[in-house]
Each structure stands twice: as structure tokens, then as C-alpha cells.
Amino acid sequence: MSPLPSGLLGDLDPTSDRAVFRQIADQLREAIDRGRFREGEKLPSEADLVDHFGVSRMTVRNAFSILQGEGLVHAEHGRGVFVRPRPPVRRLASDRFARRHREQGKSAFIVEADAAGSHPQVDSLEVKEEKASQDVSTRLGSVRRVLARRRRYLLDGRPVEFATSYLPLDIARGTPIAEPNPGPGGIYARLEELGHRLDHFDEEIRARMPSPAEVKTLRLAAGVPVIHLIRTAFDTEGRPVEVCDTVMAADAYVLSYQLPAT
Amino acid sequence: MSPLPSGLLGDLDPTSDRAVFRQIADQLREAIDRGRFREGEKLPSEADLVDHFGVSRMTVRNAFSILQGEGLVHAEHGRGVFVRPRPPVRRLASDRFARRHREQGKSAFIVEADAAGSHPQVDSLEVKEEKASQDVSTRLGSVRRVLARRRRYLLDGRPVEFATSYLPLDIARGTPIAEPNPGPGGIYARLEELGHRLDHFDEEIRARMPSPAEVKTLRLAAGVPVIHLIRTAFDTEGRPVEVCDTVMAADAYVLSYQLPAT
DNA sequence: CACGCTTACTCGTATAGACGAGTGGGCAAG
DNA sequence: CTTGCCCACTCGTCTATACGAGTAAGCGTG
Known part of the structure; x- marks a missing residue:
């Protein structure tokens, strides 16, 4: 459980109206869109993000579940959460x-x-x-x-x-x-x-x-x-x-x- | 928070491998498919289902979130969870x-x-x-x-x-x-x-x-x-x-x- | 070398509790 | 009667904890 490379993800805005799990999802989505995480690449684990953002695990899981619903990432039991590769069409x-x-x-x-x-x-x-x-x-x-x-x-x-x-x-x-x-x-x-x-x-x-x-x-x-x-x-x-x-x-x-x- | 009409939903199968929240989602989905709940109709509240199935609230919410992902239902803050009406196409x-x-x-x-x-x-x-x-x-x-x-x-x-x-x-x-x-x-x-x-x-x-x-x-x-x-x-x-x-x-x-x- | 075990890490499932906020009905004051 | 408040009910968000189960790498034994 190595600490997250600094700069990869930002901080939360406690003054924002936006729910914490949405802010986390936003940051991950943006990082993916910017190519910081490539197709098939593993995202930080739930535990990493719990440490990085100082939130509970359910909050991180909620963030991931948003991205899953958008079809951006998929979770693999025992392995991690990955950026979903675009299959050939x-x-x-x-x-x-x-x-x-x-x-x-x-x-x-x-x-x-x-x-x-x-x-x-x-x-x-x-x-x-x-x-x-x-x-x-x-x-x-x-x-x-x-x-x-x-x-x-x-x-x-x-x-x-x-x-x-x-x-x-x-x-x-x-x-x-x-x-x-x-x-x-x-x-x-x-x-x-x-x-x-x-x-x-x-x-x-x-x-x-x-x-x-x-x-x-x-x-x-x-x-x-x-x-x-x-x-x-x-x-x-x-x-x-x-x-x-x-x-x-x-x-x-x-x-x-x-x-x-x- | 009146008790659920008996017979509307069944019981859980504790011996099943299927996760409890999936079983609850299955039951609700089937009830909707069979027309027990009509378009626009309100489903039992989270509290109702917590009582009926004897599970925690997060488990019920997980079940609802499955159905939301399938586009079957939608939640309205302060009102309830409703069967999503099919709009005119x-x-x-x-x-x-x-x-x-x-x-x-x-x-x-x-x-x-x-x-x-x-x-x-x-x-x-x-x-x-x-x-x-x-x-x-x-x-x-x-x-x-x-x-x-x-x-x-x-x-x-x-x-x-x-x-x-x-x-x-x-x-x-x-x-x-x-x-x-x-x-x-x-x-x-x-x-x-x-x-x-x-x-x-x-x-x-x-x-x-x-x-x-x-x-x-x-x-x-x-x-x-x-x-x-x-x-x-x-x-x-x-x-x-x-x-x-x-x-x-x-x-x-x-x-x-x-x-x-x- | 090959096999199997242990172990650390990962996500999956579930519980219990707390507070916030939107909705709508009922009731009391004007 | 109308207005405004309160309250019960609803879903939304978040914390903390626990155990289960799949994965993969390392290590020791045969």
C-alpha cells in the first residue's frame, strides 16, 4: 500500500456543495480523461484512496461505483479497479x-x-x-x-x-x-x-x-x-x-x- | 411505515450463494416485471424493506442501486423510489x-x-x-x-x-x-x-x-x-x-x- | 525444479449508527 | 380561511468495523 504519487490526484474541497464521493469520482474521471491512467491500467486501490483523501472506504467505493456506471472503469475481485479498455468495434x-x-x-x-x-x-x-x-x-x-x-x-x-x-x-x-x-x-x-x-x-x-x-x-x-x-x-x-x-x-x-x- | 402487504415480496434464501442485496433486487425486479408495481408507482421505502427482510439499510440501498443502473427505477429525494415510466418515443x-x-x-x-x-x-x-x-x-x-x-x-x-x-x-x-x-x-x-x-x-x-x-x-x-x-x-x-x-x-x-x- | 502453503493485498458483502436535506401533511396561529 | 410552522417520512451522505473471497508472489518443502 505505497502512498499515492503526489500530484496525480488533488485535494477535496470541503467548502463545496458537491458530495465527497462525487468529488473523488470527478478527480479520477478527469485523470482518466487526461490520460494519466491509460486503458487497462490499474487505478489506485480503495485503501490508497482512503489514505489519500482521509475518507472512509464506503465513500471511495461510492466514487468507483459512479465511474462503473459510466462505463469508464471495471473492478476485478482480488486484483483492483482498471480503466476499461475500448474493445475494437x-x-x-x-x-x-x-x-x-x-x-x-x-x-x-x-x-x-x-x-x-x-x-x-x-x-x-x-x-x-x-x-x-x-x-x-x-x-x-x-x-x-x-x-x-x-x-x-x-x-x-x-x-x-x-x-x-x-x-x-x-x-x-x-x-x-x-x-x-x-x-x-x-x-x-x-x-x-x-x-x-x-x-x-x-x-x-x-x-x-x-x-x-x-x-x-x-x-x-x-x-x-x-x-x-x-x-x-x-x-x-x-x-x-x-x-x-x-x-x-x-x-x-x-x-x-x-x-x-x- | 406500515408493514409491507404480505405476498408482495417473498423471503430471502440464506442458503443461496447469491448476495442478499442481489436477491432483494431480483425480487423487486420480478415484481415490477410482473406488473405488481406499475409505471410511476412508488416502491416500498428503504425502511419498509429493512423491516421486511431484516437487513441493514445499506443492503437495501445496494439493491435499489442495481435497479437504478438497469434504468428500471429512479429515486426522488424525500419522496421515494419509483418505477421509471417509459416516456413516449x-x-x-x-x-x-x-x-x-x-x-x-x-x-x-x-x-x-x-x-x-x-x-x-x-x-x-x-x-x-x-x-x-x-x-x-x-x-x-x-x-x-x-x-x-x-x-x-x-x-x-x-x-x-x-x-x-x-x-x-x-x-x-x-x-x-x-x-x-x-x-x-x-x-x-x-x-x-x-x-x-x-x-x-x-x-x-x-x-x-x-x-x-x-x-x-x-x-x-x-x-x-x-x-x-x-x-x-x-x-x-x-x-x-x-x-x-x-x-x-x-x-x-x-x-x-x-x-x-x- | 515443482508443488503447495502462507501471506499480503485486493475487492465484495454486510452491519450499525449518525446527521443532513427534501417533501408533504397536519395543526395552530393569525 | 389562509399562512406558516412543525413533524414524520423519505432518500442522501458519511463513518467505522467486520469478515469473506479472489489473486499473486514469495518461500519452503519434497
Whole structure:
């Protein structure tokens, strides 16, 4: 428990209205922003800060909990509190479902990750028929039961996305779409082979804090929101042929869209 | 401090590995999910839960702080802890900048809010020339100084969005774009009048927890992320003519895009 | 050298108590 | 009736203490 290097952090202002734990959080945040602590670097321990500021441990912990909520730091039991590193982000471009990307054998996720030099994985594969939720039923045009395809995507061992595709049974049942591995080009390629030429996609985007289940599935740190994306695929006859519900770790993604001005 | 209605919440499991404050949070979360507590409704007070579960106050507060981080509840000093109501969301469609929407006199924000029956406001207007940040400079094609237009949007008194537009000086200086009120149709209409016919927009979307400054500006509750949207407008000659940096309260927005399948 | 133990340090959980400050209802004085 | 005060209840902040549990390095034993 060596004393803190002087000058790294300042003093408290006892005359300030601002709560002590907020002042401590402010100082740490500023030090991080100024690069005094780098990504992945260990912050002073709770005991260090207790000594430095002359406050009780709970006060220091409150300060840390603010920074955790902001997604700035994360604590590791037995090791310390660290500046949270910014993971590499996946960029999703609006042409990612263009037909020309669908020709190859591998899935878009695998191809793209390989190109970026990271190690992609897909797991938690589940394919089953089930009752459509109210929302999915509405989006697919009042279907009762659907084929659901669930999978989780990982980059370099880290889960980044969890997605479920829902397809009407009259389209998907008994086709390669109902198989765990639908084959080259994925289910969109199969849909087109089955005569459902794709016309366009609608995407709805929300951001929110994750549920406990999502925290577990995506192994999310505190202070990391999720991006919730719901895509509906329409064929050239205007029929919705797939709804894909995706939950992404927000710190791993940048979504990119191109809009016409006309 | 009347005793809790029995049956509303269960008991703790002393044999469980799960920390007591997590068990309490779980019970409250489940009660909320099941609708036992409705939106805006007051949860049992800290003292109530201390009595009911036979734990110390800090343990109850820890439980509440979990739920706050999840954006499920919010505390009001002197009043209690309440289930956070879901505010009405603004839907942003991908055709919101289509030329046909630019004909009217009022801004898109005002028109749309009026139609939805809510009371729109725009404030914190600031228009000034300044040095371009590294990022803005890159996006606009290496310009050094820019015209910056900052404004905040409110719905029914609640701030929902904070946006800054950056334009190259050689385009904007001395034009209505440099005025606080650029006139009917907004700056996109003015850009087209100035000969920069708009061709398309690029939008980049991220989600993250807000900085303290953003919490203040948007009056965000704990556990509400922000959507960070950066839009670049291109004219028909392929030149970037505006960059708009927008930070939105994530609980107030759903973004919607339409993608071609070709 | 390899293994396992000890030990120091770290964060996690929980208790008990104290005072401050915002809210809102009730009551008493005007 | 109205005004203003008091009080009960609420969450906010802070202290002090205790024990548990994960980590990592050092040290001694086999």
C-alpha cells in the first residue's frame, strides 16, 4: 500500500456543495480523461484512496461505483479497479445485406471478422418451431407459429451479439432454413432460392441498459448498454419473410447507414 | 411505515450463494416485471424493506442501486423510489430528410411533434465560427475552421436531443445558415438554394453511457444510455457539406431505417 | 525444479449508527 | 380561511468495523 504519487490526484474541497464521493469520482474521471491512467491500467486501490483523501472506504467505493456506471472503469475481485479498455468495434454498413455479399460460402460475420484479423465464432445455436410473440406475429403479418433460429456471435472469444431470426412456418419448414447450418450465403440466400426474392429490409434501433439475462449472455461489464435492432426482411411482393431480433454489446458496434436525400 | 402487504415480496434464501442485496433486487425486479408495481408507482421505502427482510439499510440501498443502473427505477429525494415510466418515443424514419419534407415553413422537429400532440421547443441556440475538431475536419475534407450551430430539442419540457451542425466556412459564412434562424426548411433547404444540391447522408450510430455534461444537458435519469449519431451530408458533387453531431436520450428514440436488398 | 502453503493485498458483502436535506401533511396561529 | 410552522417520512451522505473471497508472489518443502 505505497502512498499515492503526489500530484496525480488533488485535494477535496470541503467548502463545496458537491458530495465527497462525487468529488473523488470527478478527480479520477478527469485523470482518466487526461490520460494519466491509460486503458487497462490499474487505478489506485480503495485503501490508497482512503489514505489519500482521509475518507472512509464506503465513500471511495461510492466514487468507483459512479465511474462503473459510466462505463469508464471495471473492478476485478482480488486484483483492483482498471480503466476499461475500448474493445475494437465492428462496423455494420447499410449495404451489408446486399446481394453481392451473399455469393460466398461463408457467413458475412465470419468473412468480415477474418478480414479484420480477429477470430470469429458462432455458438448457442438453436433452431426450433415455437409460438410467435405478439410483436413478431404483428411484424410477420399475423402468423401464429414460427421457426426460430437463435445464435450467439463471438469475436476473439468475447460475445458481442445475440440474435434470433423468426420465419413463417409455411416458408421455412422442411427447407435448409430449418437446418442448423443453412448453407452458403445463409438464410437470405435460401429464401431467394425458394422464390422469395428480397426487396428491402426495415431496421428499428433502440438503445437501453441490458437485462440480467443479457448481461450474462453477452458477459457485459457494468455501464455497457445494448443496441437492440429489429430487422424485417420483405420480398418483392411486399411480404415480410423474416424478422431478426438482435441484441448487441454497444461498446463493440458502430452502425452505419446511407440515406438518399431525395 | 406500515408493514409491507404480505405476498408482495417473498423471503430471502440464506442458503443461496447469491448476495442478499442481489436477491432483494431480483425480487423487486420480478415484481415490477410482473406488473405488481406499475409505471410511476412508488416502491416500498428503504425502511419498509429493512423491516421486511431484516437487513441493514445499506443492503437495501445496494439493491435499489442495481435497479437504478438497469434504468428500471429512479429515486426522488424525500419522496421515494419509483418505477421509471417509459416516456413516449420519437420515431426517426430514414426518409426524414427527404426533399418533400423540406417544403414547409416549420422545422421537421416542430411539425412532427405537433402532429404527435406534444409540445416542442428548441433552445440553447448558439451559432459561431470555431476551430474544427480533428474528427469533424476529417469528415468535412480537411477544413480548419467551421460554422457551428448548436441547439437542444425538448418535448413537453423534457430535453431529448442535443445537436451540433458543422459547416465549412466557405459555404456558410455570410449566408442565412449563419443566422440563428435559417428560415423555412432549415439549413438543408438553404444549402440547396446555395447550389449544393443534396445527394445522400451517411449516418454513424453508437450507444454508450452519457458523460456528466450530457446527463446535465439532457436531464438524464440514472441507467439511461445515449444514442450518439453522426450524420454527414453530401452534395451531388460528392462533397461533404455538413456534419451533424447528435446526442439523444436513448429512452426517447427509436431509429428506423430502410435498406435496399440489392 | 515443482508443488503447495502462507501471506499480503485486493475487492465484495454486510452491519450499525449518525446527521443532513427534501417533501408533504397536519395543526395552530393569525 | 389562509399562512406558516412543525413533524414524520423519505432518500442522501458519511463513518467505522467486520469478515469473506479472489489473486499473486514469495518461500519452503519434497
